[in-house]
Amino acid sequence: MTQPLRIAMQLTLAAVLVGLTACSGGSKETVATPSGTIAPTASPSESPSETPSIPVAEFLAPLTGMPSDKEITNRPFAVMINNLKPARPQSGLTQADTVWELLAEGGITRLVAVFQSKQFTDPIGPIRSIRPYFIQVGEFYGGVLVHVGASNDAFAILQRQHKEDLDEITNAGAYFYRDKSRKAPHNVYSTLEQLRAGAAKRKYKDTATMPLLSFDKAPPALATASPATRIDIKFMLSDYKVSYTYDSAKSLYSRFINDEPHIDKNNDQQLTAANLVVLEAKTEIKDDVGRLIVNLDSGGDAVLFQNGMAITCTWERKEGDIVRLIKDGAELPFLPGVTYYHVVPNSASLDNHLTYQ
Numbered sequence: 001m002t003q004p005l006r007i008a009m010q011l012t013l014a015a016v017l018v019g020l021t022a023c024s025g026g027s028k029e030t031v032a033t034p035s036g037t038i039a040p041t042a043s044p045s046e047s048p049s050e051t052p053s054i055p056v057a058e059f060l061a062p063l064t065g066m067p068s069d070k071e072i073t074n075r076p077f078a079v080m081i082n083n084l085k086p087a088r089p090q091s092g093l094t095q096a097d098t099v100w101e102l103l104a105e106g107g108i109t110r111l112v113a114v115f116q117s118k119q120f121t122d123p124i125g126p127i128r129s130i131r132p133y134f135i136q137v138g139e140f141y142g143g144v145l146v147h148v149g150a151s152n153d154a155f156a157i158l159q160r161q162h163k164e165d166l167d168e169i170t171n172a173g174a175y176f177y178r179d180k181s182r183k184a185p186h187n188v189y190s191t192l193e194q195l196r197a198g199a200a201k202r203k204y205k206d207t208a209t210m211p212l213l214s215f216d217k218a219p220p221a222l223a224t225a226s227p228a229t230r231i232d233i234k235f236m237l238s239d240y241k242v243s244y245t246y247d248s249a250k251s252l253y254s255r256f257i258n259d260e261p262h263i264d265k266n267n268d269q270q271l272t273a274a275n276l277v278v279l280e281a282k283t284e285i286k287d288d289v290g291r292l293i294v295n296l297d298s299g300g301d302a303v304l305f306q307n308g309m310a311i312t313c314t315w316e317r318k319e320g321d322i323v324r325l326i327k328d329g330a331e332l333p334f335l336p337g338v339t340y341y342h343v344v345p346n347s348a349s350l351d352n353h354l355t356y357q
Contacts, residue, residue, distance in 0.1 A: 061117035063097035063141065065215030065336035068117065075208040076116035077195050078138030079146040082128040083109050087186040088257070089265040092124035099273075100137045100341045103283065105290035107236040112137045115192065116210075122266040125189030126182060127168065130154045133294040135163065140322040142208035144199050148176070148188045151291055164204045166190075172198045211322045216333035225309035228356040233278060233342050235353065242342065244276060246308040252337070253305065274337025276305035277325065278354050279315045283345035294343060296323065301350045306335050310356055 059068045063076070076097070081090055083101070093099065096113040104110040112134055115124070130147035132154050138145045145165035150158060158165055166172040168188055175198030179187045199206065229246040231253070244253040255262040255271040262271045279302035282295040299316040304325050313327040323341070325332040344353040 060215065060336070061097065062210035062213065063114065063116055064338060065213065065334065066117065072117050073207045073210075074116060075199070075204070075206050076114050076141050076143040077146050077192070077199075078134075078141060078143030079113045079115065079124055079190075079195075080128050080130050080134055080148075081111040081113050081124075082126040082186055083111050084186065086183065087126045087128075089263040090126065091189065091265045092120070092122060093271055094264040094267060094269050095120050095122070095124075096338065098141070098339050098341070100343070101235075101242070102133060102137070102294060102343045103235055103292055103345070104131065105292060108240060109235055109242075110134070114138070114141050114143055116141070119192070121191060121193065123179070123189045123191060124195075126179070126186045127176065127188045127190065128185065130158075130165075131291070132157055133292075133296055136296055139163075141210065144195070144204055146190065146195060148185070153286075153291070164199075164202070166195060166198045166202070171202070174198070175201075213322075214331060214333035215336050217336065219306060219311075219333050219335065221304075221311045221313075221327055221332055222307055222309050225306075225311045226356075227308060228305050228310035229308045231276065231278075231305060231310075231354070231356045233344065233354055235342075235344055244273075244305070247272075248308060251307060251335075253340075255340070272338070273340040274306070274335045275339040277315075277323075277339065277341045278303050278305075278350070279323070279341065279343055280346035280350050280353070281343050283347065296343070300346055303350070303354060303356075304332055305356070 059071045060066060061068050061072050081093065093111070093113055095115060095118045097116050097118070098114040100112040101109045102112070110128060127146060127148050129149040129151065130145060131151050135145060135154060135157055145163060147165065148168040150167070157163065166175060168176040175194040176188055176190045179189050231244040233242040241258055243256045243259065245256070246253050250272070252272040252274055253276055255273070263269065264271060280300045282298060284293045286293050297317055299314060302313050302315040302325055304311040304313055311327060311332060313325045313332055315323050315325055317323045344350070
């Protein structure tokens with residue numbers, strides 16, 4: 001759907017909602033327009049003269065569903081973030097709209113942090129190399145791929161398919177810097193300003209069409225969900241565990257690694273998310289180095305965590321689209337806020353990688 005059409009649909013629906021609100025009662029509820037704008041309707045106690053006007057100029061950030069005073073169309077950056085212990089705490093993760101956590105060789109994970117709606121000047125990193133399935137995740141969101149080097153397979157994809165990327169080693173070294181307080185290879189950083197300058201230098205498009213995501217402040221599936229205020233995720237190594245605890249006061253999950261708070265070095269804040277997704281994917285070891293093939297096409301079992309509850313579901317992905325979560329034949333919406341995805345191997349059942357209570 002084109003942006004002008006989406007805007008036209010938003011304006012038309014907003015006008016209809018205003019008319020309906022002014023002439024009818026009913027309970028207060030939330031209505032989502034095609035553009036994602038959330039508009040309140042009137043309660044029975046509100047007279048027509050007291051009915052608040054619908055803010056037609058209000059938009060939602062495409063990847064978080066959070067309010068914005070303007071339409072957000074800037075192209076995201078999908079940054080490969082080092083997640084080894086010497087690389088933590090990382091910088092910039094509290095500013096990401098979406099974060100994917102996937103296995104890299106050696107049993108440790110690497111993060112793909114997608115930055116779009118927030119503006120900030122702090123460092124992002126440390127940045128590491130890219131793998132084929134990391135390329136795929138970045139392209140779910142039309143992002144410029146940001147990395148430091150690549151596996152042979154990933155480099156071949158980048159070159160042969162002319163991917164739009166910024167690589168500290170091959171094509172964009174001037175737009176990265178080395179932090180002298182960190183040891184290599186855990187010391188490569190950049191900033192949004194530098195990444196934008198690098199993308200402009202290489203004449204990459206600075207806008208992108210975002211996947212249309214569904215957001216709901218009160219997802220219906222929560223009515224029959226199971227409690228989940230403590231979540232533990234094991235990817236491959238027994239001594240590497242990711243966990244979350246639910247903060248009901250903030251309606252957010254707080255992230256831990258090996259029972260230690262996972263912190264953003266820029267602001268000393270703990271990483272949090274409104275939505276957590278754990279999904280299983282076919283994972284194979286490709287070579288003697290331990291490089292992996294992770295299948296993000298074939299679907300499988302998944303669990304969505306929201307509001308301290310767990311919703312068992314499945315995931316699927318059609319060509320050219322992102323991963324969608326499905327339950328009873330319908331797509332599950334997200335709560336407005338940041339979403340973290342965690343991809344675990346399907347060599348064992350999902351229960352072997354995920355526990356919650």
